[in-house]
Amino acid sequence: MSTQPDLLYSEEEEALRAAVRDLLTDHCDPAGVIARTESDTPHDSEAWKALADGMGLAGLLVPEAKGGQGATHREAAVVLEELGRAVAPVPYLTSAVVATEALLACEGVDDLLADLASGRRIGALAVALNVAPGGAYKVVRHENGALHGELTAIADATAADVLLVPADDGGLYAVDAGAATVTPQVSLDLTRPVATVTFDGAAGRLLGDAEPAVRRALRAGAGLLASEQLGLADWALTDTVRYLKDRKQFNRPVGGFQALKHRLAQLWLEVVNLRAAARNAVDALANGESGEEGAVAVAVAQAYAASVAVHAAEEALQLHAGIGMTWEHPIHLYLKRAKADAIAYGTAGAHRAALAELVDLQAP
The missing domain is CATH 1.10.540.10 (Acyl-CoA dehydrogenase/oxidase, N-terminal domain)
Structure with missing residues (x-):
């Protein structure tokens, strides 16, 4: 209930x-x-x-x-x-x-x-960052008590001390990061790097069944990612409003121009709606709604969050004008994080498809 x-x-x-x-x-x-x-x-x-x-x-x-x-x-x-x-x-x-x-x-x-x-x-689940809850993920080979194989796009693997690795026998193994080869990959998001992790006979400690553990982890990751995207979008909106109040053209604040007011008002509405969706997702997770209702709340949040975060960062970049294009201004970090988050733990399209199936609303 x-x-x-x-x-x-x-x-x-x-x-x-x-x-x-x-x-x-x-x-x-x-x-x-x-x-x-x-x-x-x-x-x-x-x-x-x-x-x-x-x-x-x-x-x-x-x-x-x-x-x-x-x-x-x-x-x-x-x-x-x-x-x-x-x-x-x-x-x-x-x-x-x-x-x-x-x-x-x-x-x-x-x-x-x-x-x-x-x-x-620091722990890292050795599943590619783009995998959605319930989605297929790559596993390594478990042979003679050791792990062999290569996994790509593992977020924060370079900082991890222990890797949680799914294997082909259905188990989830804890592997000391020092027993694996972690090779940084080129990452769009400079603040959340990804890496390739290679296992060549690494010893692992069996923790349990991989499938339910990975499913639970990715659902929580997707649900709470919406809160990160909310914080990013809220910063972009707040900082842009502040800048447009201070910046003057024709001896009046740029933020006073009606066309910019309309853009900011639209963005504010999107951020407010994202806050509601994100809060609903985390409230469902907090109440232990791990069944269909929790899955619906997470899918709704992620179906909406990516477009709002990216739009907020893009508007911030444009409305900060020339200074927003500089490396010294942090807006590029927000835009890259927003773009990377848009495919993390499943794209918006993947979550919309999952939502349609959950509520039995199939495409014609």
Whole structure:
């Protein structure tokens, strides 16, 4: 029996937002993020340590009895909204959400859950970033107790300490990242790099059945990705409004021109609608609606989120005019993140197709 969705933020969630935003203001300033993307270490280990160790946010989805905070997807979504606003180069979605959810579907993995919850180790599910919940994914070969094969487009694999790897025997294995060869791939999103992971006789610890663990992990990833996209779109809108209020032409603020007002009003409506869809998805996940209702909420959010985030970033780029085209301004990071997120955990088209099947509304 489903409950009435609660789309509003609680006082605790708003307090969490303020704390995370303050932390990211100190650790993920735009100039610093841009400089990091130009280096060989795009991940910000200091910001991750502050989030995971200092604030305990890596363990939000892990029960207290297993070493976590015992919170819900609602709190994790607030964190991801703020990470999206800052395009923070930290593996929160991939480790604290996706890898953690995969482990929560397994038994006897409390030690790994505690490690990920504390931030002592970073986890990555070795499934390509573009795979949608319920979609087909590539597996490696399990032979004589060792893993062999190559997997591509694994998000944040370069930062991971432990890889959760599906194999052809149906099992999900934990592999120490040092036992695999991780080769960075060219990534559009400079703040969430992907890599090719190669296993050549790597030893793995059997965690459980891969299929239910991967399905659960990808559904949570897709649902909470909408919150990241919301944060990104909200930043793009807010910063563009601020800029157009300050920028003057013909001795009046550019934002006062009617044509630009209409564009901003349309974007505001899209962001508001995305907030409702994203909040509905995380509320369904938080209430444990893992069946059809939860799947519908996630599919609706992801069917809508990509176009709004990309549109918001494109409008920000255009309306910032010349300065928006420079490398020094962070808008290009937001546009690249929005474009990469548009295919992460399934495209909008894939989610619309899944939604049509869920509600029995087939195309003619």
